[in-house]
Amino acid sequence: MTDSILVFMIFWDDLESESKPGIALKNNSIKKEIISILSLSGNVTIPDLSKKLVISVPKITALVNELIADSIVSDYGKSTVASGRKPSVYGLVADSGFFLGVDIKHSHINIGLIDLCKNLASTSKHIPYTLTNERHSLDELCNIIKTFIANSAIPGDKIVAMGLNLSGRINSTTGYSYSFFHFNEDPLSVYLEQATGIKTFIENDSRAMAYGEYIAGAAKNEKNVLFLNLDYGIGMGIIINGQLYYGKSGFAGEFGHIPFFDNEIICQCGKKGCLETEASGRALTHLFREKIKSGYASIITKDMAPEDIKLSHIIQAVKDDDVLAIDLIAEIGEKLGKGIATLINLYNPELIVLGGALAETSEYILLPIKSAINKYSLNLVNTDTQIKLSQLNENAGVVGACFLARDRVLEAR
Amino acid sequence: MTDSILVFMIFWDDLESESKPGIALKNNSIKKEIISILSLSGNVTIPDLSKKLVISVPKITALVNELIADSIVSDYGKSTVASGRKPSVYGLVADSGFFLGVDIKHSHINIGLIDLCKNLASTSKHIPYTLTNERHSLDELCNIIKTFIANSAIPGDKIVAMGLNLSGRINSTTGYSYSFFHFNEDPLSVYLEQATGIKTFIENDSRAMAYGEYIAGAAKNEKNVLFLNLDYGIGMGIIINGQLYYGKSGFAGEFGHIPFFDNEIICQCGKKGCLETEASGRALTHLFREKIKSGYASIITKDMAPEDIKLSHIIQAVKDDDVLAIDLIAEIGEKLGKGIATLINLYNPELIVLGGALAETSEYILLPIKSAINKYSLNLVNTDTQIKLSQLNENAGVVGACFLARDRVLEAR
DNA sequence: ATTAATTAATAAAATATTTTAGTAAAAGGC
DNA sequence: GCCTTTTACTAAAATATTTTATTAATTAAT
Structure with missing residues (x-):
């Protein structure tokens, strides 16, 4: 079957339709559960499915055979594990569907494509793009996406859905973006769907x-995780019981804007005293420039005016053992650590992952954070919380976007 | 059937046993779902159940009849709603099972008993008891519970489970209490089960x-709610997606001990700068005494030495329009409000409920809290968050304990 | 290498569930 | 007050699912 994605989508729409008599509806919902299990745990056997779903082996066999006939599922040969007759293992057909992930950074875009089996099919990194809150910037974005699809080996109609990340405030349930591209009556996700022809889910970066x-x-197999995106601003993603937590209107996790300091620095958000005003990439950049202006030495300043210094330069300087940069990142780390101690007391998570530009300084920022946590959070609570650096680094966004699109479609519960 | 609880428990154990052939197992799990639906939404009809569970009417009818034969469910007559033949409504048999709730306060205990249908069967409030971390205090507690059961009209063997609240750190999954009664190898819940003969769930107050x-x-029908217990200390209960959130090891919600102030006041927890050190009933009491000592006037001091002033006196003074008390509660409210602004930014809840002793001052504490929230939290985030005063007041604990015991047993998912 | 033990897969029999169709009960319009 | 419409309930027929029994495939032990 050549156009299996068309089959997949028709099949899926069919499963979605609830206007069936009881038994067809039940079969469809079991099929969805089977797909969900396959999607979650890779390849499984019929006895596995039978036990997990408490449905008899012949019944499961019949349904799996139907899924095979629809080319959604395939027999991947015999299992290798021990004793007794070896069962056939079944899995999703990788290329019957693809999912696009679009990660919009400050000055570039990363795009990725994964198949039904979570394999990366193709990527394009660092596509130049300037995000501004104007219509032509949105148009350009759509063109970049369309070009990527046109250039990829995968036919466009095999792409089941797209995930797209934007910074700022996003309500991913309604599809509205408030900080960028809020031009139309319709949600941004609907606009993008119409422009690209692909079912779109938008999400905060x-x-x-x-x-x-x-x-x-870094957070594989954990259930309650906080992810901190330490960049110019400070963002947070919250995973509770294995699912993203959004709050009432999708704005949970505004860690950067908790009233944490008694200072007079006006934050991007308009308030003063936000955590971000003293503990963020932006704060670090300001601090660094001030220090340089007041005469401190650094390897950076050899060929650069103070006002041209960017966060990336400072991060690089830390890696190059620049003493001023190291001192300042430690200062930021100490303040961040006190904020993180607050998070630990409130969420008691099993893991906090540090990502974003600042996390690239690894131990230089990790150590002051850890010592502040010990100082400021309850011992009984913090002993169970691990602190780890991001594993995906700058790919975290694309990867997340791809998987969000995939899981929204496949693992809908 | 006289001893219906015995039937209920035997029946329940039967449902729990997983060593059955497929079909009996399936029927049991559907029966459990039926009980769960009845328990959640009160009385329902067979067509309702059929639609909700996607199971045919004759099948549901058969299972409901079995439940009736077991006297777990009863036919409660015809529905009153419109058009067409009126269906029979079925509900749980109220007195086939009871749930005990024990709420341990600083100097007294409240006990309550509800039936399967959530009706309050009996209560006993303000039983004198002093909570200390000693064995004889635990023994006394067990005696009080046993006496309550002996004196109630309900036979002890009809009590299916008990919920018990303690302040301090509790892991309700394992049943261990760390702040009180941590004497034995076994979890406290197991000790209580052995002492009283009743399945016990312990929970943080x-x-x-x-x-x-x-x-x-106050939080009926909401899904993401924060409850603040404003007393000598500050406690928090977190409800996310309609379920209590515990965190990795059951300590989530340590709001009172977030590092919020840059002061030198040593907190109960040993750290300094905790929110509690300046924004709690304990802080209020200290402040009030200091003010009195330094010459401020108050209606309280007429017949009391400064060191004898308790939190309850100050709360009463606020209600009696005492100016000093009102000023100080507003000061506490402002600081709490700033802390709550942090919570709103982090959790974006739909509702925050204020309970505990301080909440009894109602508007006097509510207004400064609300104005601090507007000042310190992001507008886009806080517009969706309602702030309400507790509706159950000092009964919140008992009611919660009863329902926790009930729902742990009945709505186990 | 043959056999025993273990687990998978399948066919047929036994059982269960859903559908269908018909009856019952209620409300509202004429 | 009768007829139409709507929904509930029930019995029997039709269909589906599980069980049981049998065969197949594999490993480990003799």
Whole structure:
């Protein structure tokens, strides 16, 4: 069967339709559960499914055979594990569907494509793009996506869904973006769907990164995880019971704007005293420039004016053992650590993953954070919380976007 | 049938046993679902159940009849709603099982008993008891519980389970209490089970109160709720997606001990700068005494030495329009409000319920809290968050304990 | 290498569940 | 007050699912 994705989508729509008599509806819901199990745990055997779903072997066999006939599922040969007759293992047909992930950074876009079996099919990194809150910037974005699809080996109609990350405030349930591209009556997700022809889910960048680390990075197999996106601003993605937590209107996790300091620095958000005003990449950049202006030495300043110094330069300087940069990152780390201690007391998570530009300084920021946590959070609570650096780094966003699109479609519960 | 609880428990154990052939197992699990639906939404009809569970009417009819034969369910007559032949409504048999709730306060205990249908069967409030971390205090507690059962009209063997609240750190999954009664190898819940003969679930007091407000108080029908227990200390109960959130090891919600102030006041927990050090009943009491000592006037001091002033006196003074008390509670409210703004930014809840002793001052504490929230939390985030006063007040704990015991047994998912 | 033990797969028999069709009960319009 | 419409309930027929029994495939032990 050549156009299996068409089959897949027709099949899926069919499963979705609830206007069936009881038994067809039941079979469909069992089929969805089977797909969900296959999607979650890779390849499984018929006895496995039978036990897990408490449905007899012949029944499961019949349904799996139907899924095979629809080319959604395939027999992948015999299991290798011990004693007794070896069962056939079944899995999803990888190329019967693809999922696109689009991660929009400050000055570039990363795009990725995964298949039904979570394999990366193709990527394109660092596509130049400037995100501004204007219509032409949105148009350009759509063109970049369309070009990527046109250039990829996968036919466009095999792409089942797309996940797209934006910074700022996003309600991923309704599909509205409030900080960028809020031009139309319709939600941004609907606009993108119409422009690209692909079912679209939008998500806040930090949340998508959190999801990426949860599915394929540092937070695999954990259930309650906080992901901190330490960049110019501070974002947070919250995973509770293995699912992204959104709060009432999708804005949970505004860690950067908790009233944490008694200072007079006006934050991006308009308030003063936000955590971000003293503990963020932006704060670090300001601090660094001030220090340089007041005469401190650094390897950076050899060929750069203070006002041209970017966060990336400072991060690089830390890696190059620049003393000023190291001192300042430690200062930021100490303050962040006190904030993280607050998070630990409130969420008692099993893991906190540090990502974003600042996390690239690894031990330089990790140690002051850890010592602040010990100082400021309850011992009984923090002993169970691990602190880890991001594993996916700058790929966390794309990976998260791909998987969000996939899981929204496949693992809908 | 006289001893229906015995039947209920035998029946329940039977449902639990997983060593059955497929079909009996399936029927049992559907029966459990039926009980869970009845328990959740009161009385329902057979067509309702059929639609909800996607199981044919004759099958549901057969299972409901079995449940009736077991006297777990009863036919409660015809529905009153419109058009067409009126269906029979079925519900749980109220007195086939009871659930005990024990709420341990600083100097007294409240005990309550509800039946399967959530009706309050009996209560006993303000039983004198002093909670100390000693064996004889635990023994006394067991005696009080046994006496309550002996004196109630309900035979002890009809009590299916008991919920018990304690302040301090509790892991309700394992049943261990760390702050009180941590004498034995076994979890406290097991000790209590052996001492009283009743299946016991222990819970942190603030969490139980949160659950009470969620099931039967100010937070009915909400899904993401924070409950603040504003007393000598500050406790928090978190409800996410309609369920109590515990965190990795059951300590989530340590709001009172977030590092919030840059002061030198040593907290109960040993750290300094905790929110509790300046924004709690304990802080209020200290402040009040200091003010009195330094010459401020108050209606309280007429017949009391400064060191004898208790939190309850100050709360009463606020209600009696005492200016000093009102000023100080507003000061506490402002600081608490800033802390709550942090919670709103992090959790984006739909509702925050204020309970505990301080909440009894109602508007006097509510207004400064609300104005601090507006000042310190992001507008886009806080517009969706309602702030309400507790509806159950000092009953929140007992009610929560009863319902927790009930729901742990009945709505196990 | 043959046999015993273990687990998978399948066919047929036994059982269960859903459908269908018909009856019952209620409300509202004429 | 009768007829139409709507929904509930029930019995029997039709269909589906599980059980049981049998065969197949594999490992480990003799």
